[in-house]
Amino acid sequence: MLRFPIGARHRKTIVDFIHDSTGAYLVVFALSLPVLIGLIGLGTDYGLWTYKQQTMQSATDAAAVSGAAAYTASGDGPVVSQVNAITASYGLVNGQNSVVISIHRPPTQGSYAGNGSAIEVVAQQPMDLLFSALWQQAFVVTTRSVAMANAANACVLALDQTASAAASAQGSTSVTLNNCSLVSNSTSPTSVSVGGSALIQALSVGAAGGISGLSGIKASEGTATGIWPVTDPYADVQMPTYSGCTINGKENIKGKTTLDPGVYCGDITVNAGAVLTLNPGIYILDRANLKVNGGATLIGHGVTIIFTSSTGSNYGTASINGGAILDLTPPLTGDTAGIVVFGDRNMPVGTAFSFNGGASQNLAGSIYLPKAAVSYSGGNTATNACIKIIADTVTFTGNSNLSIDCSAYPTRAIGGAAGKLVE
DSSP: OOOOOOOHHHHHHHHHHHHHHHHHHHHHHHHHHHHHHHHHHHHHHHHHHHHHHHHHHHHHHHHHHHHHHHHHHHTTTTHHHHHHHHHHHTTOOTTSTTOEEEEESSOSSSTTTTOTTEEEEEEEEEEOOSSGGGTOSOEEEEEEEEEEEOOOSEEEEEOOSSOTTSEEEOTTOEEEEETOEEEEOOOSTTSEEEOTTOEEEESOEEESSOEEOGGGEEETTOEEESOOOOOOTTTTOOOOOOOSOSBOSOEEEOSEEEEOSEEEOSOEEEOTTOEEEEOSEEEEEESOOEEEOTTOEEEESSEEEEEEOSSSSOOOOEEEOTTOEEEEOOOSSSTTTTEEEEEOTTSOTTEEEEEEEETTEEEOEEEEEEEEEEEEEEOOOOTTOBEEEEEEEEEEEEEEEEEBOOTTSOOOOBSOSOEEEOO
16 A cells, blocks of 8 residues: 655645635635625514504504594594594504604595595605615605495485496485485496486485486585495394284275284285274285275384295285375384384395375384385475385485484494495
8 A cells, every 4th residue: 555644744734724714714704794684684674664564554444444434424524533543543643753644535546546435544654774774764664545434324225236226316306314314335327316306305325336416416414426335234134934824815994994913915905094003013914915095094003014925926015105194113122123114035126115105104114125126205204203215226206205313213223434444
């Protein structure tokens, strides 16, 4: 075996090489250290920015929804103070610490730009970062939120989501909604339609779509298009269960007659000059019609009249003719509390119901006919009256008065002081 001797001089060279390599590593580490510190700094800055951005986004989200609710309840007046109060609760006080809160109705950008029912809130605040401050004095964090105003204090709600003229008044009709609003959930460009010389006077008029005939609307709190659809206030109320018929034949009322609650499987007709009194309770009309002719009187306190069908077909309707005298109020308790007329949700869409009794038509409570096309004319002129109409579509065919002073009856609110975040 060959051996190559390593002398002292060579051993020293190897040791020096090792020492030189260690030095090179130290040099590389020293050169890399600023980069490592920079990466750590950027990571820290990103974490701080993310936290700040999330906090500000939560603030503008909450402020936009609260501002929309304030607008729904009271118009423009309280919106600015409400928005600023909410952002301040998140530590963002307008004008302090370089915070700028901007409020717009309608929004100036985005999908809802120009929509008068939307509230836009933008928050801006410079943020001093740790590492980024070496080349940038401050970084401005900006968040933006948009919420839609809902409708409140409504006494008329058209539920159909696509129909044209889902809520309408035509001809020479004059509709007065005392301290309450009209709302249509239809997204049609003519969701609410006012034609001819018709006039609707209301607290406000709102439509998920558009409004035709604005000149025929006088709304003290204005009109709004593109609103968020209003939830059916009675969507959870179920039809009572029953079996069989209490009365099979038709009831043709010609004199003074009193009926008891039950299931009626034949038409009920109240003729001119006749007086029909309904004792308190629930009246189920199974495939049966209710007709009250002009000059006839129908009285019932604490009653709900239900239109349904045990076979799923041939649903009955109500026809209240001009000159009929009505005095109907709903139950104060029970499953149908506050509802005076109730239509089965399974009846065909557009089933016609007419309440055209005129000034002598005194109905209290909620007319709830979610699949019906309701024609309405009349109503009590007293401002302390209580009547609400919730139907698939609502058409006013003559002079009408509706009010929602419902303290005496447990009706449910239509709409509410609420907003919905949309951007």
